[in-house]
Amino acid sequence: xxxxxxxxxxxxxxxxxxxxxxxxxxxxxxxxxxxxxxxxxxxxxxxxxxxxxxxxxxxxxxxxxxxxxxxxxxxxxxxxxxxxxxxxxxxxxxxxxxxxxxxxxxxxxxxxxxxxxxxxxxxxxxxxxxxxxxxxxxxxxxxxxxxxxxxxxxxxxxxxxxxxxxxxxxxxxxxxxxxxxxxxxxxxxxxxxxxxxxxxxxxxxxxxxxxxxxxxxxxxxxxxxxxxxxxxxxxxxxxxxxxxxxxxxxxxxxxxxxxxxxxxxxxxxxxxxxxxxxxxxxxxxxxxxxxxxxxxxxxxxxxxxxxxxxxxxxx
Amino acid sequence: xxxxxxxxxxxxxxxxxxxxxxxxxxxxxxxxxxxxxxxxxxxxxxxxxxxxxxxxxxxxxxxxxxxxxxxxxxxxxxxxxxxxxxxxxxxxxxxxxxxxxxxxxxxxxxxxxxxxxxxxxxxxxxxxxxxxxxxxxxxxxxxxxxxxxxxxxxxxxxxxxxxxxxxxxxxxxxxxxxxxxxxxxxxxxxxxxxxxxxxxxxxxxxxxxxxxxxxxxxxxxxxxxxxxxxxxxxxxxxxxxxxxxxxxxxxxxxxxxxxxxxxxxxxxxxxxxxxxxxxxxxxxxxxxxxxxxxxxxxxxxxxxxxxxxxxxxxxxxxxxxxxxxxxxxxxxxxxxxxxxxxxxxxxxxxxxxxxxxxxxxxxxxxxxxxxxxxxxxxxxxxxxxxxxxxxxxxxxxxxxxxxxxxxxxxxxxxxxxxxxxxxxxxx
Numbered sequence: 001x002x003x004x005x006x007x008x009x010x011x012x013x014x015x016x017x018x019x020x021x022x023x024x025x026x027x028x029x030x031x032x033x034x035x036x037x038x039x040x041x042x043x044x045x046x047x048x049x050x051x052x053x054x055x056x057x058x059x060x061x062x063x064x065x066x067x068x069x070x071x072x073x074x075x076x077x078x079x080x081x082x083x084x085x086x087x088x089x090x091x092x093x094x095x096x097x098x099x100x101x102x103x104x105x106x107x108x109x110x111x112x113x114x115x116x117x118x119x120x121x122x123x124x125x126x127x128x129x130x131x132x133x134x135x136x137x138x139x140x141x142x143x144x145x146x147x148x149x150x151x152x153x154x155x156x157x158x159x160x161x162x163x164x165x166x167x168x169x170x171x172x173x174x175x176x177x178x179x180x181x182x183x184x185x186x187x188x189x190x191x192x193x194x195x196x197x198x199x200x201x202x203x204x205x206x207x208x209x210x211x212x213x214x215x216x217x218x219x220x221x222x223x224x225x226x227x228x229x230x231x232x233x234x235x236x237x238x239x240x241x242x243x244x245x246x247x248x249x250x251x252x253x254x255x256x257x258x259x260x261x262x263x264x265x266x267x268x269x270x271x272x273x274x275x276x277x278x279x280x281x282x283x284x285x286x287x288x289x290x291x292x293x294x295x296x297x298x299x300x301x302x303x304x305x306x307x308x309x310x311x312x313x314x315x
Numbered sequence: 316x317x318x319x320x321x322x323x324x325x326x327x328x329x330x331x332x333x334x335x336x337x338x339x340x341x342x343x344x345x346x347x348x349x350x351x352x353x354x355x356x357x358x359x360x361x362x363x364x365x366x367x368x369x370x371x372x373x374x375x376x377x378x379x380x381x382x383x384x385x386x387x388x389x390x391x392x393x394x395x396x397x398x399x400x401x402x403x404x405x406x407x408x409x410x411x412x413x414x415x416x417x418x419x420x421x422x423x424x425x426x427x428x429x430x431x432x433x434x435x436x437x438x439x440x441x442x443x444x445x446x447x448x449x450x451x452x453x454x455x456x457x458x459x460x461x462x463x464x465x466x467x468x469x470x471x472x473x474x475x476x477x478x479x480x481x482x483x484x485x486x487x488x489x490x491x492x493x494x495x496x497x498x499x500x501x502x503x504x505x506x507x508x509x510x511x512x513x514x515x516x517x518x519x520x521x522x523x524x525x526x527x528x529x530x531x532x533x534x535x536x537x538x539x540x541x542x543x544x545x546x547x548x549x550x551x552x553x554x555x556x557x558x559x560x561x562x563x564x565x566x567x568x569x570x571x572x573x574x575x576x577x578x579x580x581x582x583x584x585x586x587x588x589x590x591x592x593x594x595x596x597x598x599x600x601x602x603x604x605x606x607x608x609x610x611x612x613x614x615x616x617x618x619x620x621x622x623x624x625x626x627x628x629x630x631x632x633x634x635x636x637x638x639x640x641x642x643x644x645x646x647x648x649x650x651x652x653x654x655x656x657x658x659x660x661x662x663x664x665x666x667x668x669x670x671x672x673x674x675x676x677x678x679x680x681x682x683x684x685x686x687x688x689x690x691x692x693x694x695x696x697x698x699x700x701x702x703x704x705x706x707x708x709x710x711x712x713x714x715x716x717x718x719x720x721x722x723x724x725x726x727x728x729x730x731x732x733x734x735x736x737x738x739x740x741x742x
Contacts, residue, residue, distance in 0.1 A: 142568060143560025143563050145568075149560075161560070164563065166564070166716070168716075251504075252505065252506070254705075256709075256712060257712050
């Protein structure tokens with residue numbers, strides 16, 4: 001009786017259309033759609049057109065992509081060089097920044113004297129404007145006035161002093177290390193937050209069972225950190241594959257010497273906006289951006305695939 | 316309510332209808348306003364306070380208005396204005412192929428009939444001409460490249476301005492042997508430094524300036540010719556005299572090194588004169604010499620590079636007045652005003668100008684006995700890919716860093732050019 005009453009009364013009252021949800025979603029959807037989704041698709045669209053004359057575009061299918069991938073004189077070697085450099089830049093960050101961040105986080109999550117101070121100090125470069133960080137490093141590594149060279153000479157290592165930022169063999173790695181230094185604090189904080197959220201009971205129980213600190217790190221902390229390591233790796237991948245600012249600030253759009261520090265982003269920048277006498281070609285630039293999009297997407301999908309395999313523990 | 320708005324709208328409309336012809340009548344009686352489009356925001360004061368009042372004094376019925384846009388936005392803004400038909404009457408144009416397309420599109424007027432053209436050299440006019448010689452812009456200002464030196468150090472070590480490449484290297488060696496100063500304040504970290512302040516500054520005598528530049532364009536000269544190889548070899552020899560780690564020394568670094576008195580010679584451009592005057596002040600005396608020549612007694616050549624030109628909007632309402640202004644830009648009066656208002660940027664007409672700044676006088680004096688030529692890859696041979704100008708910058712940086720031989724540099728650039736530029740394809 002009551003059930004049927006309830007059922008019959010519902011349509012009468014009418015389930016009101018959830019207008020409020022739309023109202024609440026609208027600002028984010030509109031802004032995100034207008035400034036992120038639409039430009040993304042428009043830039044992908046741009047890659048399938050060429051400019052005929054001023055203001056007149058023509059659809060050419062995948063011709064821009066074919067040219068980009070097969071033009072053996074300029075575009076293909078530049079693309080491959082940029083691709084190689086982007087992966088190298090990512091690899092240096094992945095292999096240097098992440099382990100150091102993890103070790104620092106592990107050290108700081110134990111009761112360390114002055115732990116807060118260290119945390120602040122290590123994190124502080126990440127909030128520096130890149131222009132300042134780049135300027136500081138340019139001065140530190142300047143062969144004319146750089147303190148790095150004075151220190152090396154004082155230590156008797158003057159022979160190892162090299163103009164690292166200016167040599168083809170070392171420029172990119174130096175830039176990658178600068179970037180790793182600057183943003184070290186971010187993965188460190190993420191690891192730190194995960195570590196302190198692990199209940200102390202687990203460690204105490206392990207101690208009682210006779211585990212050493214080292215065993216606790218490998219057997220308890222690290223497995224619990226795996227999901228965070230995965231996320232940090234993904235962030236490192238996205239952040240560093242797109243590396244642009246540090247290179248642009250220290251080496252300019254031409255990413256010299258001899259394109260030794262040219263990454264996908266600086267390559268894109270030169271193609272899209274032009275540089276010196278190189279004419280701006282938004283359509284070819286969009287094709288470069290489309291290629292980057294595909295590579296990044298592949299990386300993210302790979303991560304999603306791997307993440308399923310990582311066992312996560314409920315605490 | 317609505318009727319009130321309607322009434323106001325009607326009054327405004329009527330006012331507009333009556334005011335429009337009134338305005339144009341007034342304009343005819345009074346002054347014609349010419350608007351200049353430009354990217355030189357930095358020079359707005361000099362234009363408005365010094366240069367334009369002088370012109371307006373001759374032609375009281377013409378009012379010229381300098382309306383610059385920030386240089387990074389100039390191309391985009393100008394393009395939009397041209398399309399919308401709102402661009403100014405006079406348009407400042409970059410040299411060579413930058414604005415050629417605008418003329419070919421019919422946006423810029425042909426200036427072949429201007430009376431002032433006899434005041435310019437053919438080379439200067441070529442920067443704003445089509446390949447067939449149709450002129451679409453008058454030369455406004457150039458910059459000259461040449462070495463500056465610390466005259467106090469020269470006096471202290473008993474050195475003299477070098478005339479030949481060998482003397483130049485001997486001089487740097489002498490400074491190096493003395494050990495107190497860096498011989499040459501230069502670094503290759505910024506690609507344009509080896510490109511512009513190395514190759515284009517010091518290479519001109521090796522390819523005989525304009526002669527060599529035109530030979531590249533008509534296909535009779537090649538980057539593998541001995542002149543270019545020698546020029547790169549000359550630059551490679553500088554490596555011993557630049558500061559340690561010069562591969563990572565940037566343009567501001569080398570400026571600082573020189574202005575702080577730490578080095579003897581600096582590869583300069585005339586645009587640096589006013590900055591250096593401020594930075595150096597009375598700390599030491601600066602001298603300047605043109606690029607040394609390969610052989611004793613050889614001809615002198617300088618990089619006298621066109622930087623700014625002035626064109627006329629094809630759709631201007633006041634073509635006669637605009638042409639009066641363009642003609643005046645070729646006068647001795649303009650040259651004098653300009654050179655003194657903007658030291659280091661040289662008016663490009665043939666008038667001999669007494670500049671007040673002594674360093675400007677030195678640079679300008681080279682024009683009397685040296686061949687003038689612009690950067691050798693700015694016209695025509697950089698229209699395709701690989702871009703010859705970018706390639707020259709890239710290989711020169713490698714040569715100066717000791718990572719490429721002069722011969723390889725010549726072959727690389729030549730192969731790139733020959734891959735798309737017809738006159739160079741034959742051999």
